[in-house]
Amino acid sequence: MSDTPVQTSATVLTVRQVQDYHAMTLVAPAIAERFRPGQFVAVAVGGEHTARLVRRCFGVHQVQSDYGGTVEVVFADTEPGTGWLAGRRSRDQLDLLGPLGRPFRLPRDPVTCLLAAGGPGGAAIFALADTLLRRGCQVHFVLAGPSARQVFGSRMAQRIGDSATVVTEDGSLGEKGTMRDVLPRVVQETGADVVYACGPTGLLRSVTQIAGEFGLPSQVSVEEFLQRTGACGIGVCMTCMLPVHGEDGVTRMVRACADGPVLRGDRVRWGDLGTIPFDALGAPRVLSVTEGGSK
Template structure:
């Protein structure tokens, strides 16, 4: 079986609403058989004759062998492209490219794994949880959102996780507060050895910081960054670059789609996202001002 991505016309099985989000299930055997947790798919929107050229990138919530191989993605309806997807019906065809990107790195031995998620991006944790559990790892969840309707997968986490903690900013589900408020306590209680995180960029930044305080490695899935900047999903357009501190101590601009979307949290230069740091390899240099004609030399 090849690990290379495929472009396929996938058949819509179902589109259903889950709290404030939508779950789209597609029959795509060639993608399902190649998928590894942490990879994503790029979905064309608008139909065959649409002028919408930019694909939408989504993490994969679940892969099943049903109907020869299905994949399910979860997303918020926030713009015309996602609105088009919510209007799909059973047996419609959708052009999908995947699986794309580098997956999560899995521990060699059974360890305590803490999976932290926020919003619809947290859907990527569940395929990972299943793989970790089959490797004999303990799986612990922390899920958060502004309100109960914005926390994805809380019941599933309680069912499949060894422990599960939920937080909401308004106190409508679980503990009142943010994920970062409970994270130190949960790390201590679970004896976590590694932290995996999927969610808004601000959440990934805070998870990385807390994990670092405990000396724990962290892997972060940059889906929000991918969705807001990626155009192609394959690394060709170079629109989703971010500064990343390499093993050799050199900062390079890496692509969230091709070099990620899973990266080591402690290597991402969170404070410099959206910029090219002056010390990054290949960064543009400020040129000296050119004297105007007639100026003293």
Template sequence: MSDTPVQTSGTVLTVRQVQDYHAMTLVAPAIAEGFRPGQFVALAVGGEHSGRLVRRCFGVYEVKPDYGGTVEIVFADTEPGTAWLAGRRSRDKVDVLGPLGRPFRLPRDPVSCLLVGGGPGGSALFALADTLQRRGCQVHFLLGGRTGRQVFGSRMAQRIGDSATVTTEDGSVGETGTVPEVMPRVIAETGADVVYACGPTALLRPVTRVAGEYGLPSQVSVEEFLQRTGACGIGVCMTCVLPIHGEDGVTRMVRACADGPVLRGDRVRWGDLGTIPFDALGAPRVLGVPEGSGK
């Protein structure tokens, strides 16, 4: 297994509609071989003559190194780049870079793991679940969304998980409510030792808070920072920075793509996302104007 990303021309095997999302399977054996759960891929969009220079980054739902080397991603069609991807057909070519980013840290011993997800980003939990189960861990899913069509993988979670809880705000699937509302009960019922979470920031923030209240470590994938406007995926464009406070108490701005996308939930300064906190290392300083300067 190599830690070096590969740029390759992936061949589209299938693109299918799954509820409100699209699932694309690509044949990309070099990427499938090196993938570890939590890493992502960056796809060029628009074709070779396109003016769209920025790639689109996605977590990986499933890899099958032994079946031709396939990589499957799940995404929402929300802008012209993802619309182009949704329009691909079998045998089309897509330029793919990966696997990228830091993966999830895996427990040394078999423990009870709570996997929390929402939206298409929650699809990345399933590759993690497979690896955790092969290590002898218990895997419990907690998935949520506004409607049933926005909860990806609920049936799969029920099939492969030791337990699976689904919540929707409109009550169309599973329990009526939100993930943070039912999470304390699920933690108690499953005896969870660690929390892994993938999904939008609006989900990750309260999930981290609840995990902390119960003294549980949390690892979160901040993939949304890579998808807002597209990102290079390799740490050059600096569009995905966010503030993290380290063990030394110093806040640093880190890149979600190169330093993440998996981060410790308790290290993210959730209330300062989208800003450069004044106390961050290297933050710009506001200089005072000397008295009598006339300015």
């Protein structure tokens, strides 16, 4: 099996509505056999003669062996590109590139894993769960969203997980509250050794902070950076940059697609997202009057 991504013509098997989201299953054996949890695929949108040049990137919900190998992605219809995808039908062909990005790092021995997720991007946590369960790990889920219709996979989490906690801001499913409200309790109840997270940036930031308070390592998928307006998926367009500090303490601007999407949560400078911190390596400097040569 090669780690090299492939570009292929994938056949749409099904497109189904799941709460507020769309789940699309694609027949793509070459991608399915290379995939590792945490990686993503980039889909060309708009058809052969479209002016939409930038692909749409999605984490992979699950990979199956059916039809030689299928890949399922979950997305929200939020803009013209995803709207076009939502309108695809069985047997349509899509140009698909993948698997892309760095996957989750897996534990060497069976440990207790806490998987936190929210939004359509949270669907990618289930591919990780399958792998962890096969390795003998305990898997505990915490799923969060504004309402029941925006929580993906609650029944699946209850079926395959050692435990599953669901929290919604309006109380329409599970407990009423947010990820921040319930995660500390679940960490204590489960005795988690490591925390993994997929979903909106705000959720990732909360998960990372809480994991740090308990002294736990966290790995997060910053896939939302790839979904804002579309991205190339291969590190060329530079639209998915974010500041991360390394082992040497130096902050560098990294690409979510090529250097992620999975990153150590404690390495991301959550408070500086959307900016280039002044102390980042290679950051532009503001010249002083003296440096500028003015008298």
